[in-house]
Amino acid sequence: MYDLVATAPRRPGPGETLIGSQFATFVGGKGFNQAVAAARAGATTAVIGRLGEDLFAAEFREFLGAEGIGATDVSSDPEHGTGVGLPVLDETGQNSIIVIPRANLAVTVADVEAARARIESATVLLLQLELPMDATVRAARIARAAGVRVVLNPAPAATVPADLADAVDVLVPNEPELRQLTGARADELVLDVARRAAAGRSYALIVTLGPDGALVLEPGRGEVHVPGLRVDVLDTIGAGDAFCGSLGARLAAGDPITEAVAFANAAAAVSVTRRGGAASAPRRAEVLDLAG
Numbered sequence: 001m002y003d004l005v006a007t008a009p010r011r012p013g014p015g016e017t018l019i020g021s022q023f024a025t026f027v028g029g030k031g032f033n034q035a036v037a038a039a040r041a042g043a044t045t046a047v048i049g050r051l052g053e054d055l056f057a058a059e060f061r062e063f064l065g066a067e068g069i070g071a072t073d074v075s076s077d078p079e080h081g082t083g084v085g086l087p088v089l090d091e092t093g094q095n096s097i098i099v100i101p102r103a104n105l106a107v108t109v110a111d112v113e114a115a116r117a118r119i120e121s122a123t124v125l126l127l128q129l130e131l132p133m134d135a136t137v138r139a140a141r142i143a144r145a146a147g148v149r150v151v152l153n154p155a156p157a158a159t160v161p162a163d164l165a166d167a168v169d170v171l172v173p174n175e176p177e178l179r180q181l182t183g184a185r186a187d188e189l190v191l192d193v194a195r196r197a198a199a200g201r202s203y204a205l206i207v208t209l210g211p212d213g214a215l216v217l218e219p220g221r222g223e224v225h226v227p228g229l230r231v232d233v234l235d236t237i238g239a240g241d242a243f244c245g246s247l248g249a250r251l252a253a254g255d256p257i258t259e260a261v262a263f264a265n266a267a268a269a270v271s272v273t274r275r276g277g278a279a280s281a282p283r284r285a286e287v288l289d290l291a292g
């Protein structure tokens, strides 16, 4: 997803043209941001996805190349352009966004099958919900059958179908996503909602809690709260992606879940001290510096 961010005094009304004050562009999207965070955390990383044949795509490929992220399974789509997001930021800092997924929604089961060997040879498959569900489910099943650990960040918030949930080893929602998944009431304690989501499940559940860190519920191992780190916050955009990407990297390196979560908390804490999405993901040495 390529973000074209406009800053204006307020949102324009119907039929109105408004002069804005700033304009910026960012390469982004959850899958892309998480891949960058994983690579910077030290994992050998490759992406499966689809870009258009446009200037945005060229920028993505350059960024992936510079980060050393494999892009062999990122196909070029002559029909649909690269996915774009059009955020408008007003003077109060409120954001409204139009997202047009374009090539992302053209990813097919055949694309995933073409990447089968890459999935099967991986240690961890990190999934989000930005691509068509049938392609996502196929990737999860290929990984599961090959003994590759499947980590799902159910974002943007949506219902996770049973055939996907059954193939997941680690589920990583933020609090609103957890509530959406479970249909929880707003006044229900997050720990109670998490217990309900984990009951009878074979996956580990990690609920991210913003500055408070994360809750970990592992089957047969109980519940742990891994606290967040106190930092001077500049921009929380991409915190969840920094968390998921670095979590995936540490799980791939063989860390136990709570250790991987402690690292992911520190990586996400560094990311909120910087501006930007993908660009704010820290390198492993910077995370270890903060974590002490």
Ligand code: ATP
Residues within 6 Å of the ligand: 174, 175, 207, 208, 209, 210, 211, 212, 213, 214, 228, 229, 230, 231, 233, 236, 237, 238, 239, 240, 241, 243, 264, 265, 266, 268, 269, 272
């Ligand atoms: P975002 O949408 O902002 O990318 P998210 O809503 O998906 O994030 P959060 O639970 O808000 O996810 O944050 C993810 C992780 O980022 C947290 O578990 C924590 O480790 C870290 N984090 C977020 N906000 C802060 C903060 N203010 N201070 C320190 N760490 C933070």
